[in-house]
Amino acid sequence: MSGIRLADVTAGYGGAPVVRGVDAAAAPGEWLALIGPNGAGKSTLLKVAAGLVPSEGRVSIDGVAIDTMSRRRLSRTVAYVPQIPVIPPGTTVSDYVLLGRNPHIGYWRTESHEDLEVARTEIARLDLAGLADRPIESLSGGERQRAVLARALTQRPAVLLLDEPTTGLDLGHQQQFLESVDELRARLGICVIAAVHDLTLGALYADRLVMLAAGRIVAAGAPREVLTAERVRRVYGADVAMLRDEAGRPIVVPQRNGGQPTKVSTSDPTK
Amino acid sequence: MTDVVVVARARRRPSTALILTAVLLGGAALALGVGPAGVPVRGVVLELLDALPFVNVESGLGERQAAVLWQLRLPRVVLGAIVGGALAIAGGAYQGVFRNPLADPYLLGVAAGAGLGATLAIIGGVASTSPVLPLAAFGGGAVAVVVTYALARLGGSVRTTATLILAGVAVASFFTAAQTFAQQLASDTVREVFAWILGRLTTAGWAEVRLVTPFVLVAMLVLIAHRRHLDVLAVGETEASALGLEVSRVRFWIVLSATLAAAAAVSVAGLIGFVGIVVPHSVRLLAGSSYRAILPLSLLGGAAFLLFADVVARTVLAPSELPIGVVTAFVGAPFFAVILARAGTAR
Amino acid sequence: MRFRLSVLVVMLTLLATACGGDGSGAATTSAATTSAPPPTTSSSPPTTTTAATTEGPTTTSTSDAAAFPATIEFGGAAITIPERPDRIAALSATHVEMLYAIGAGEQLIAGDLFSNYPAKASALEKLDSFNLSVEAVVALEPDLVILSFDPVEAIPALGAVGIPTMLLGTATDLEAVYAQIDALGAATGNVEGAQALIRFTQAEITDIVAAAGDAGAGATYYHETDPFSFYTPNSSSFIGGLYALLGMDNIADAAPDELGSGFPQLSPEFIITADPDYVFLAGVGETAETLAARDGWDTLSALDSGRVFVLDPDVASRWGPRVVDLLRSIADAVTGSIS
Numbered sequence: 001m002s003g004i005r006l007a008d009v010t011a012g013y014g015g016a017p018v019v020r021g022v023d024a025a026a027a028p029g030e031w032l033a034l035i036g037p038n039g040a041g042k043s044t045l046l047k048v049a050a051g052l053v054p055s056e057g058r059v060s061i062d063g064v065a066i067d068t069m070s071r072r073r074l075s076r077t078v079a080y081v082p083q084i085p086v087i088p089p090g091t092t093v094s095d096y097v098l099l100g101r102n103p104h105i106g107y108w109r110t111e112s113h114e115d116l117e118v119a120r121t122e123i124a125r126l127d128l129a130g131l132a133d134r135p136i137e138s139l140s141g142g143e144r145q146r147a148v149l150a151r152a153l154t155q156r157p158a159v160l161l162l163d164e165p166t167t168g169l170d171l172g173h174q175q176q177f178l179e180s181v182d183e184l185r186a187r188l189g190i191c192v193i194a195a196v197h198d199l200t201l202g203a204l205y206a207d208r209l210v211m212l213a214a215g216r217i218v219a220a221g222a223p224r225e226v227l228t229a230e231r232v233r234r235v236y237g238a239d240v241a242m243l244r245d246e247a248g249r250p251i252v253v254p255q256r257n258g259g260q261p262t263k264v265s266t267s268d269p270t271k
Numbered sequence: 272m273t274d275v276v277v278v279a280r281a282r283r284r285p286s287t288a289l290i291l292t293a294v295l296l297g298g299a300a301l302a303l304g305v306g307p308a309g310v311p312v313r314g315v316v317l318e319l320l321d322a323l324p325f326v327n328v329e330s331g332l333g334e335r336q337a338a339v340l341w342q343l344r345l346p347r348v349v350l351g352a353i354v355g356g357a358l359a360i361a362g363g364a365y366q367g368v369f370r371n372p373l374a375d376p377y378l379l380g381v382a383a384g385a386g387l388g389a390t391l392a393i394i395g396g397v398a399s400t401s402p403v404l405p406l407a408a409f410g411g412g413a414v415a416v417v418v419t420y421a422l423a424r425l426g427g428s429v430r431t432t433a434t435l436i437l438a439g440v441a442v443a444s445f446f447t448a449a450q451t452f453a454q455q456l457a458s459d460t461v462r463e464v465f466a467w468i469l470g471r472l473t474t475a476g477w478a479e480v481r482l483v484t485p486f487v488l489v490a491m492l493v494l495i496a497h498r499r500h501l502d503v504l505a506v507g508e509t510e511a512s513a514l515g516l517e518v519s520r521v522r523f524w525i526v527l528s529a530t531l532a533a534a535a536a537v538s539v540a541g542l543i544g545f546v547g548i549v550v551p552h553s554v555r556l557l558a559g560s561s562y563r564a565i566l567p568l569s570l571l572g573g574a575a576f577l578l579f580a581d582v583v584a585r586t587v588l589a590p591s592e593l594p595i596g597v598v599t600a601f602v603g604a605p606f607f608a609v610i611l612a613r614a615g616t617a618r
Numbered sequence: 619m620r621f622r623l624s625v626l627v628v629m630l631t632l633l634a635t636a637c638g639g640d641g642s643g644a645a646t647t648s649a650a651t652t653s654a655p656p657p658t659t660s661s662s663p664p665t666t667t668t669a670a671t672t673e674g675p676t677t678t679s680t681s682d683a684a685a686f687p688a689t690i691e692f693g694g695a696a697i698t699i700p701e702r703p704d705r706i707a708a709l710s711a712t713h714v715e716m717l718y719a720i721g722a723g724e725q726l727i728a729g730d731l732f733s734n735y736p737a738k739a740s741a742l743e744k745l746d747s748f749n750l751s752v753e754a755v756v757a758l759e760p761d762l763v764i765l766s767f768d769p770v771e772a773i774p775a776l777g778a779v780g781i782p783t784m785l786l787g788t789a790t791d792l793e794a795v796y797a798q799i800d801a802l803g804a805a806t807g808n809v810e811g812a813q814a815l816i817r818f819t820q821a822e823i824t825d826i827v828a829a830a831g832d833a834g835a836g837a838t839y840y841h842e843t844d845p846f847s848f849y850t851p852n853s854s855s856f857i858g859g860l861y862a863l864l865g866m867d868n869i870a871d872a873a874p875d876e877l878g879s880g881f882p883q884l885s886p887e888f889i890i891t892a893d894p895d896y897v898f899l900a901g902v903g904e905t906a907e908t909l910a911a912r913d914g915w916d917t918l919s920a921l922d923s924g925r926v927f928v929l930d931p932d933v934a935s936r937w938g939p940r941v942v943d944l945l946r947s948i949a950d951a952v953t954g955s956i957s
Contacts (some may be wrong), residue, residue, distance in 0.1 A: 439814075
């Protein structure tokens with residue numbers, strides 16, 4: 001399995017750059033979470049990593065720059081899951097998942113038996129077997145996210161790029177999704193870079209956090225180092241208290257009026 | 272538990288292909304048997320059988336009746352099938368590549384551009400049976416589709432149904448006006464212009480069929496080879512690129528081939544509209560939204576549709592002959608309205 | 619699935635049609651293979667020939683019955699007619715009139731939808747020359763087809779089943795009319811009839827012009843065929859040429875005609891301002907009363923002086939033998955023989 005490295009990436013659309021001078025890397029099996037306020041450049045950074053947006057600086061997979069790779073080769077290594085995937089009406093779930101095999105199928109060819117087998121495996125893995133023949137627009141939000149993930153997995157990537165993958169999902173489905181991803185990277189050694197909205201969930205699952213603000217890296221490192229109340233207030237303009245769970249992972253708790261008068265115990269955050 | 276077989280075969284519906292083939296053959300049979308020249312059906316069958324190698328039967332047809340069959344009707348049926356299939360597959364391909372359910376060679380202005388190209392070529396002295404003619408039509412059609420696309424992007428997005436169609440209407444109007452002007456300059460009567468603008472399948476022997484077949488064949492092969500890519504394109508440019516598709520290159524070849532097919536059809540039959548809307552959408556209803564099915568089935572369906580339309584055009588006001596574009600418009604315009612309404616509510 | 623099936627059934631039902639006619643017959647066939655997509659000029663038919671550029675016909679013999687096989691060159695194309703045609707389909711009212719006038723009436727089997735003169739022409743089979751069905755023509759088994767225009771490329775198709783065709787086009791002046799009459803005479807074996815018609819027409823025209831003297835000289839006129847958009851023939855058109863014989867001036871000559879069509883578009887303001895001495899109405903249903911009823915037109919001096927005349931629309935739109943009648947109507951109007 002491979003790792004991905006972004007070095008001094010500056011990119012934007014049209015005039016002004018949206019990310020500037022960003023360095024980031026994820027080793028095989030590592031989970032890197034991108035956090036930051038809206039417009040910080042998280043999505044753009046992911047698209048740069050996926051080779052979908054051009055940038056100055058260098059993006060490389062195992063040392064090989066991605067702009068030297070053909071799109072097909074890149075897509076066999078890097079899978080990108082957008083925040084709001086396009087849902088082509090009338091497409092069945094199995095056809096949709098099968099699209100992920102495109103980089104493995106010759107230009108003039110059609111799916112081989114192996115391609116179908118891979119799709120079947122991912123459909124089963126993400127518990128979509130019962131929905132395989134249904135049109136994808138008839139799926140619920142959570143089911144749809146699983147289908148998109150299944151599609152990404154059929155690419156057999158080494159790197160998985162997720163743009164706010166839990167958007168619109170309820171808490172239960174958010175957890176379910178993130179657990180699936182966590183299990184995959186443990187089992188398959190995929191490295192994951194995910195832009196996340198919820199800081200606590202990000203800290204709960206990621207090995208390392210990268211916090212972006214206005215296109216630049218503000219902090220990077222282990223979650224407990226990156227997430228401090230002070231930093232969150234400065235970057236997000238939000239009033240929070242920082243707690244810790246038993247494993248020492250930060251829990252971000254929004255508060256009002258500078259933290260008076262509620263007292264919260266670390267062992268029972270539900271109080 | 273989903274079987275691998277089901278995953279694979281989910282999009283392939285051999286039953287629809289069989290139905291459409293049967294409809295096509297039925298249409299061909301009807302078109303061959305029908306017409307004011309009064310060639311008896313039995314004679315038609317025997318005459319066709321007699322043409323098979325090693326088969327020798329007396330059809331009982333007179334020389335003139337046989338000439339009607341071989342020089343007028345049969346080439347007309349074959350031409351109708353080719354033109355209908357070309358327009359339908361072009362429409363399906365445009366719908367896939369622009370991701371817009373209202374894309375069609377007529378509505379995108381491609382047909383009008385092709386008409387202008389062909390008209391200018393004829394005025395410039397190109398023979399009506401020269402292969403330069405469909406190529407000139409292709410040039411015009413290509414310019415039209417590029418202008419329509421550019422206009423649509425200026426006005427919003429190519430995907431917005433309204434924007435693309437408005438751009439297409441503007442381009443079509445412009446090119447049709449230019450073509451009419453050119454024809455009048457070359458002292459054509461309004462009648463000739465009219466006949467062209469509404470389309471007709473007049474054949475004199477096999478010249479038209481020979482002219483149009485190579486272009487449609489090449490275009491068709493390229494489009495069919497790209498069916499799978501159209502399915503990938505269905506998830507949009509960004510995701511399709513992420514899935515390993517060279518979007519610009521694929522779009523280029525698909526638009527090029529669709530335009531070639533449509534232009535070749537126009538260069539020989541005039542402006543026949545709505546085939547590229549009615550047929551691919553009907554096929555979608557029957558066989559699902561994968562382009563793997565839509566493209567080849569549109570070929571069959573388009574051929575059948577135009578054959579039936581031609582039979583209607585030849586018989587409904589017999590002995591007068593309606594321009595075939597009138598028939599396709601009568602069917603196609605309401606169809607278009609329905610698609611527009613559904614697309615409007617869907618997004 | 620059921621919905622999809624019912625859609626298919628509905629489609630099939632909508633597209634189902636009734637069947638056509640009946641018949642039998644035989645004739646010689648020859649293969650022609652050219653065809654042309656739309657724009658062709660109305661005077662040059664697309665057949666493969668060694669073309670001469672003469673406008674007039676040339677024939678290989680001069681008497682009637684023994685004149686066949688005949689080769690006629692017209693408008694840059696040559697046609698060979700193997701024997702005297704006796705099943706002629708003329709898809710133009712003007713040419714139907716010409717054929718009757720040269721004595722070929724017995725040889726005619728079909729005319730177009732507007733062939734109403736002479737009276738017996740109404741009994742001919744009718745073919746729609748605008749929405750022409752090639753097979754409908756073939757069904758009548760003609761041995762010669764005469765057209766004045768060919769928007770659907772019927773000529774190559776008829777050639778493909780071995781039916782000789784002649785594209786005579788419209789005439790732009792009297793010489794062209796005589797050339798067409800000559801061609802028809804040669805093609806139908808009525809050369810003497812054609813010559814007689816030409817001589818007669820020429821003589822009549824000469825007499826009419828002489829009798830009119832200079833009654834029309836310098837008088838301005840407006841000839842209306844299109845009361846909706848006012849496309850008006852100027853003096854370079856066929857009908858304008860007739861008026862010119864009487865020395866009359868066409869008000870439409872002052873209007874721009876960049877394309878040289880001979881039919882510039884006028885406007886009510888233009889016409890009223892030009893205030894022609896004479897107004898001739900050739901549109902169907904138009905009379906001096908309807909003219910006066912138009913807003914603002916009642917100021918025309920021609921209305922006051924009683925110089926608004928109605929012409930027979932059929933006669934005014936054709937270029938056949940009744941050109942004489944047309945000219946006579948105009949001359950009579952101008953000399954005051956009619957009011």
